[in-house]
Amino acid sequence: MKNLNTPFMIGDVEIPNRTVLAPMAGVTNSAFRTIAKEMGAGLVVMEMISEKGILYNNEKTLHMLHIDENEAPMSIQLFGGDADSLARAAVFIQENTRANILDINMGCPVNKVVKNEAGAKWLRDPDKIYHIVKTVTSHLDIPLTVKMRTGWSDSNLAVENALAAESAGVSALAMHGRTREQMYTGHCDHETIARVAKAITKIPFIGNGDIKTVQDARSMIEELGTDAVMIGRTAMANPYIFTQINHYLETGEELPDLAFEDKMKIAYEHLNRLIALKGEHVAVREFRGLAPHYLRGTSGAAKLRGKIAKAETLAEVDDILGYTPKTIEFS
Numbered sequence: 001m002k003n004l005n006t007p008f009m010i011g012d013v014e015i016p017n018r019t020v021l022a023p024m025a026g027v028t029n030s031a032f033r034t035i036a037k038e039m040g041a042g043l044v045v046m047e048m049i050s051e052k053g054i055l056y057n058n059e060k061t062l063h064m065l066h067i068d069e070n071e072a073p074m075s076i077q078l079f080g081g082d083a084d085s086l087a088r089a090a091v092f093i094q095e096n097t098r099a100n101i102l103d104i105n106m107g108c109p110v111n112k113v114v115k116n117e118a119g120a121k122w123l124r125d126p127d128k129i130y131h132i133v134k135t136v137t138s139h140l141d142i143p144l145t146v147k148m149r150t151g152w153s154d155s156n157l158a159v160e161n162a163l164a165a166e167s168a169g170v171s172a173l174a175m176h177g178r179t180r181e182q183m184y185t186g187h188c189d190h191e192t193i194a195r196v197a198k199a200i201t202k203i204p205f206i207g208n209g210d211i212k213t214v215q216d217a218r219s220m221i222e223e224l225g226t227d228a229v230m231i232g233r234t235a236m237a238n239p240y241i242f243t244q245i246n247h248y249l250e251t252g253e254e255l256p257d258l259a260f261e262d263k264m265k266i267a268y269e270h271l272n273r274l275i276a277l278k279g280e281h282v283a284v285r286e287f288r289g290l291a292p293h294y295l296r297g298t299s300g301a302a303k304l305r306g307k308i309a310k311a312e313t314l315a316e317v318d319d320i321l322g323y324t325p326k327t328i329e330f331s
């Protein structure tokens with residue numbers, strides 16, 4: 001079986017394998033990114049950061065820029081509606097953080113973002129995409145990438161938008177196979193991903209959407225023709241998916257899923273890293289929203305979820321999960 005998991009380059013940054021952790025607001029902070037990295041993600045992407053938050057020195061935004069020394073290679077994703085402001089925020093990131101790559105969000109579907117001409121709003125106009133990429137790359141030394149959706153309300157401009165970004169100088173392009181209008185409904189549009197994969201020839205193209213299994217990952221690469229896969233929601237429930245996909249792409253063999261106790265070990269480590277990052281009060285509250293993903297599909301999950309939803313302290317979560325590891329060792 002051919003090893004599909006070889007390293008690849010984004011500009012001058014080597015990505016050791018073909019798996020990428022998708023940016024997810026409220027999720028892909030350094031606590032989770034380091035876990036994904038230890039589980040085998042080749043590249044991890046920060047939750048989206050507001051360009052205005054950086055330019056106005058917003059304390060919360062600057063705190064979000066924390067990067068652990070073990071994350072490299074990692075990418076910071078910016079969202080914003082104005083090329084010059086994005087370029088200034090990008091330069092701030094290049095000069096003040098450990099980011100290896102800068103990404104621009106051209107996919108966020110939420111009203112608050114598109115009303116400000118940002119996120120998926122860019123998808124209606126390939127010329128604007130070209131202009132923004134050109135402007136930002138002209139100020140940057142680190143590679144610039146873009147993550148986009150297939151379109152605004154249909155995928156008619158998918159190839160044109162992708163080519164605009166490529167010809168303006170991005171070093172890689174990721175595409176989520178849904179339109180803005182779809183939000184998260186329906187299915188990943190494989191036909192459009194395949195069309196874009198064929199059209200993009202000079203830079204790596206990263207396919208994203210609905211990868212739930214190792215076979216999904218392999219077919220995104222082998223059948224649709226992408227260079228790598230980006231995984232979001234499945235990784236939230238099972239960061240071990242990166243180990244499983246890497247192994248499958250390398251050998252064709254499927255690793256079994258983790259046992260419940262091992263999943264809880266990861267959840268518990270995630271909470272501890274969140275506490276180190278944000279303090280116990282905030283971290284335990286955030287964990288209430290994260291724990292249900294880890295518990296998905298396990299018997300008695302509803303009961304545990306209900307209890308975690310009321311937890312206030314690490315000790316309480318500890319009690320509920322029934323697990324106090326002395327040391328955490330990932331295999």
Ligand SMILES: Cc1cc2nc3c(=O)[nH]c(=O)nc-3n(C[C@H](O)[C@H](O)[C@H](O)COP(=O)(O)O)c2cc1C
Pocket residue numbers: 022023024025026027047048077105106107108147176208209210211230231232233234
């Ligand atoms: C909770 C959550 C937050 C997200 N935040 C971002 C974000 O900040 N930037 C972005 O480009 N996409 C964001 N996305 C979209 C994901 O990166 C990804 O494109 C989408 O979930 C499809 O991939 P999946 O099927 O593997 O989850 C988010 C998705 C989720 C579920």
